[in-house]
Amino acid sequence: MASATTVRPHADIPGLVRPAGRLDGGDALARYRGPWNPRLAAHLLRRAGFGGSPDEVARVTAMGMERAVDALMQMPSVESVAPPSDLFDVVAYLEARGGFRSLRTEDVAEKRKLFQRIRMGEHRSILALQQWWLQRMLDGAAPLQEKMAFYFHGHFTTASLQKNVTAEMTLAQNQLFRRYALGNLRELTKAVSRDPAMLLYLDNARNNKSHPNENYARELMELFTLGLGAYTEEDVRQAARAWTGYEVFPLRGVARYNPRKHDDGIKRFLGHTGNLNGDDIVDIIFEQPQCARFFATSLMNAFLYNDPEDALIGRVASLLKTHDYELRPVLGTLLRSNVFYSRRAYRALVKSPVEFVVGAHKAIGLTRIDPRSRGALRQMGQMLFFPPNVAGWPGGENWLTSDMTIARDNFLAGLVSGRALERSWLADAPTDAAQAASVMLAQMLQGDASASARSDLERYLDGAGSAALGALSSENFDQRMRGAAYLTMAMPAFALA
Amino acid sequence: MKRSKFVLGTLGGLALVANPQHVFARALSSALRPGLPGAENRVFVLINLQGGNDGLNCVVPHGDPLYYQVRPHLAIPANEVLALDARIGFNPAMRSMKALYDRGMVAVVQGVGYPHPNHSHFRSTEIWQTAAPDRYEHTGWLGRYLDESGVPASDLFAGVSIAQVLPEVMIGNRVDVPAIPNARGYGFAGNRNRVLGRAFSGVLGDRALPFASPYLAHVTEIAENAESGAKELPKLIAGYRTKASYPATPLGRSLALAAQIAAKSAGTKVLYVAHGSFDTHVNQQPTQNRLLAELSDALSAFYSDLAEHGNDGRVLTMTFSEFGRRIAQNGSAGTDHGEASPLFLIGKSLKGGIYGSYPDLADHDAGNLRYTTDFRSVYATVLERWLGRPSSLVLAGRFPVLPMLG
Numbered sequence: 001m002a003s004a005t006t007v008r009p010h011a012d013i014p015g016l017v018r019p020a021g022r023l024d025g026g027d028a029l030a031r032y033r034g035p036w037n038p039r040l041a042a043h044l045l046r047r048a049g050f051g052g053s054p055d056e057v058a059r060v061t062a063m064g065m066e067r068a069v070d071a072l073m074q075m076p077s078v079e080s081v082a083p084p085s086d087l088f089d090v091v092a093y094l095e096a097r098g099g100f101r102s103l104r105t106e107d108v109a110e111k112r113k114l115f116q117r118i119r120m121g122e123h124r125s126i127l128a129l130q131q132w133w134l135q136r137m138l139d140g141a142a143p144l145q146e147k148m149a150f151y152f153h154g155h156f157t158t159a160s161l162q163k164n165v166t167a168e169m170t171l172a173q174n175q176l177f178r179r180y181a182l183g184n185l186r187e188l189t190k191a192v193s194r195d196p197a198m199l200l201y202l203d204n205a206r207n208n209k210s211h212p213n214e215n216y217a218r219e220l221m222e223l224f225t226l227g228l229g230a231y232t233e234e235d236v237r238q239a240a241r242a243w244t245g246y247e248v249f250p251l252r253g254v255a256r257y258n259p260r261k262h263d264d265g266i267k268r269f270l271g272h273t274g275n276l277n278g279d280d281i282v283d284i285i286f287e288q289p290q291c292a293r294f295f296a297t298s299l300m301n302a303f304l305y306n307d308p309e310d311a312l313i314g315r316v317a318s319l320l321k322t323h324d325y326e327l328r329p330v331l332g333t334l335l336r337s338n339v340f341y342s343r344r345a346y347r348a349l350v351k352s353p354v355e356f357v358v359g360a361h362k363a364i365g366l367t368r369i370d371p372r373s374r375g376a377l378r379q380m381g382q383m384l385f386f387p388p389n390v391a392g393w394p395g396g397e398n399w400l401t402s403d404m405t406i407a408r409d410n411f412l413a414g415l416v417s418g419r420a421l422e423r424s425w426l427a428d429a430p431t432d433a434a435q436a437a438s439v440m441l442a443q444m445l446q447g448d449a450s451a452s453a454r455s456d457l458e459r460y461l462d463g464a465g466s467a468a469l470g471a472l473s474s475e476n477f478d479q480r481m482r483g484a485a486y487l488t489m490a491m492p493a494f495a496l497a
Numbered sequence: 498m499k500r501s502k503f504v505l506g507t508l509g510g511l512a513l514v515a516n517p518q519h520v521f522a523r524a525l526s527s528a529l530r531p532g533l534p535g536a537e538n539r540v541f542v543l544i545n546l547q548g549g550n551d552g553l554n555c556v557v558p559h560g561d562p563l564y565y566q567v568r569p570h571l572a573i574p575a576n577e578v579l580a581l582d583a584r585i586g587f588n589p590a591m592r593s594m595k596a597l598y599d600r601g602m603v604a605v606v607q608g609v610g611y612p613h614p615n616h617s618h619f620r621s622t623e624i625w626q627t628a629a630p631d632r633y634e635h636t637g638w639l640g641r642y643l644d645e646s647g648v649p650a651s652d653l654f655a656g657v658s659i660a661q662v663l664p665e666v667m668i669g670n671r672v673d674v675p676a677i678p679n680a681r682g683y684g685f686a687g688n689r690n691r692v693l694g695r696a697f698s699g700v701l702g703d704r705a706l707p708f709a710s711p712y713l714a715h716v717t718e719i720a721e722n723a724e725s726g727a728k729e730l731p732k733l734i735a736g737y738r739t740k741a742s743y744p745a746t747p748l749g750r751s752l753a754l755a756a757q758i759a760a761k762s763a764g765t766k767v768l769y770v771a772h773g774s775f776d777t778h779v780n781q782q783p784t785q786n787r788l789l790a791e792l793s794d795a796l797s798a799f800y801s802d803l804a805e806h807g808n809d810g811r812v813l814t815m816t817f818s819e820f821g822r823r824i825a826q827n828g829s830a831g832t833d834h835g836e837a838s839p840l841f842l843i844g845k846s847l848k849g850g851i852y853g854s855y856p857d858l859a860d861h862d863a864g865n866l867r868y869t870t871d872f873r874s875v876y877a878t879v880l881e882r883w884l885g886r887p888s889s890l891v892l893a894g895r896f897p898v899l900p901m902l903g
Contacts, residue, residue: 206829346708349712390618394662400716402723403677404719409689410685413689449703492706492717
């Protein structure tokens with residue numbers, strides 16, 4: 001875990017991380033003009049979103065690559081994104097009890113009750129936010145906006161309900177990520193630096209002139225923008241001084257800059273000298289060649305494949321520089337590029353648990369997030385708003401552990417046994433076993449199964465010696481379809497994006 | 498065949514392998530050497546104190562007036578310290594640990610660290626886990642130990658991470674280590690093999706797919722391991738009972754499972770457990786005290802459980818943390834990332850006491866404690882004197898062994 005963007009190769013499978021084949025450096029980012037089909041449409045939907053339902057894949061196939069990418073890049077305004085209605089409102093709760101003064105009561109029991117009620121309310125709010133966000137990922141109105149918010153959540157990590165980070169702040173940060181989904185990375189970095197949840201999570205709200213706290217300054221460079229090796233310990237200390245002066249009022253969820261707590265002295269940072277402030281630090285960081293390479297690597301690890309070639313990193317980095325860190329043109333180029341649709345990128349990423357869970361709903365045509373998904377995600381080690389540490393979820397092959405496999409398959413077993421499945425496309429599957437297997441593999445896996453797996457699925461659908469598919473009552477037909485859906489999603493290809 | 502193996506064995510490190518610049522790959526190709534007698538049944542448990550445990554307030558230098566000067570508010574008063582001698586003592590939250598110490602079961606190694614300390618959690622954790630302070634290494638020191646120890650690769654529980662992730666320390670080239678955060682979740686819902694007939698095993702090991710993915714082989718391999726592991730784990734821990742009362746915390750539950758896995762001779766050599774977070778930038782005292790109390794109580798329960806089943810002599814436990822913390826407290830009643838810190842070895846088969854020397858608070862490295870014992874010396878001690886294996890290939894060098902074992 002040198003940083004959030006590196007992925008450990010698995011040593012006993014040579015070349016595991018970098019896909020095989022030679023990269024055509026000159027042609028890699030040029031516009032893809034090859035054939036367009038459901039496999040590539042589903043690939044685009046997995047990468048620029050959380051997968052596609054059979055209908056969505058068909059629609060994107062019909063649109064063609066250009067129009068599909070254009071459509072994905074349309075971002076609704078954040079104001080139109082309605083948050084869940086059942087959020088606990090701390091301020092309203094306290095005001096109903098006589099305002100903030102009520103917290104200063106001498107009555108210990110009363111005070112404990114107040115805080116317990118607030119904690120419970122906050123906890124419920126986070127559960128509601130998790131469900132709401134998963135639902136947005138599934139709805140598919142703006143898949144790329146949600147995908148970018150998810151990417152930023154893992155990049156600019158902030159955990160909720162600790163260090164005084166409230167659910168309200170968590171929602172505000174989540175909306176910030178939506179607002180900057182295809183925005184400017186430098187401006188997002190400035191905005192997230194003064195975001196209340198971030199100020200609390202990495203202690204920058206406690207960083208002041210008389211007692212500098214280096215936590216944020218260090219992670220800003222190590223994990224968010226540069227990576228180790230591009231700065232010194234002295235740069236960390238100087239950047240911390242420049243970022244002094246921010247305060248957060250936790251219950252009201254707002255941050256403010258207090259000039260009296262800011263260190264106005266001269267700082268020396270990465271070759272620059274002056275009375276630098278936090279924004280200056282970010283501007284200087286984004287002038288470093290390593291910054292463009294850092295984000296290029298990170299974006300490719302998230303959208304293309306892990307451990308990208310040095311030459312390709314250089315090209316994407318200069319693209320970022322050319323466009324002054326605007327994401328829209330850079331991501332637009334990536335999503336339309338030869339390398340994006342190449343064999344080396346195809347199913348070359350491991351699905352994160354969130355991608356797996358939302359993708360499974362889509363594959364069988366479910367439109368509501370199964371409430372058991374949150375528990376399953378906890379089992380799989382990816383609870384939204386609770387990254388394991390400031391480096392975020394390690395990703396890549398770190399998701400390939402045996403207990404993860406067990407948690408994934410157990411989630412699938414639950415999902416295919418739900419009532420909601422009765423209204424899925426599975427109910428209309430053909431009654432001929434070979435045809436049914438074909439349809440399932442095409443709709444859920446775009447045919448990415450071997451001949452032997454296909455015949456195993458057919459044999460299962462045909463009853464493996466018991467009643468054939470066509471001879472089943474509707475109830476038993478339904479049961480067998482559920483079993484087949486489980487089998488299909490438990491296939492190795494489904495674990496890969 | 499045999500002869501070439503013999504030659505490789507005698508030449509040891511000179512063997513040629515597929516990737517010769519990979520220094521540790523050599524460990525794999527050397528033939529097995531005789532191990533320490535009695536080491537076959539021994540288990541080593543590694544506890545990661547994540548986040549950077551503040552050594553100064555854990556093993557407190559209560560005899561040093563300088564400690565009280567540099568930590569005007571955060572220092573632990575001398576009369577509260579659980580003194581080990583006139584100079585040092587445990588944090589008052591570590592009463593159970595002190596009881597183990599008084600029974601001769603705890604070795605305190607002072608001032609452990611490595612050259613050119615790194616202050617990043619992630620890089621420093623990686624250094625501790627790979628035992629490679631000067632370069633990037635993809636395998637962990639326990640993973641390399643498993644590789645070279647000769648345990649069969651089919652041994653499902655030779656190493657187990659009792660955590661949700663597979664830590665780098667357990668990653669090797671040959672032996673796959675499962676991550677089992679708890680036993681109850683480590684099983685498949687329903688009986689899918691019966692319900693789905695033979696179809697399941699067919700799709701499970703599907704390798705001949707119509708696309709190439711760098712992860713495909715690993716996905717199928719892990720799926721197969723999960724299948725057999727989920728079958729075997731319940732058998733391994735079936736019927737285990739204990740009178741020990743573990744704290745109802747993640748660490749307590751992890752060590753309770755560790756005792757069950759260690760009890761059976763399932764070939765288990767190494768177990769990994771995590772505890773934390775010790776990253777106490779702000780308001781350190783309550784957090785660190787709680788974590789140290791949990792650690793001490795859980796270890797105490799662990800060893801009474803092991804003793805109840807006659808296993809306390811064959812299980813050695815060690816703690817580590819990616820770094821200690823800055824000597825001076827910061828402005829938020831906490832401490833920032835530092836350097837050297839103490840670690841503990843716990844067990845019935847060691848010579849308890851104080852090892853190494855306490856870092857000099859006056860002779861610091863820009864506000865950080867200088868290490869006095871190289872962490873690889875501790876690893877070498879565990880490898881050679883506990884696990885009974887040569888350490889120089891695993892650690893890429895020779896490091897002096899400490900005298901607390903054998």
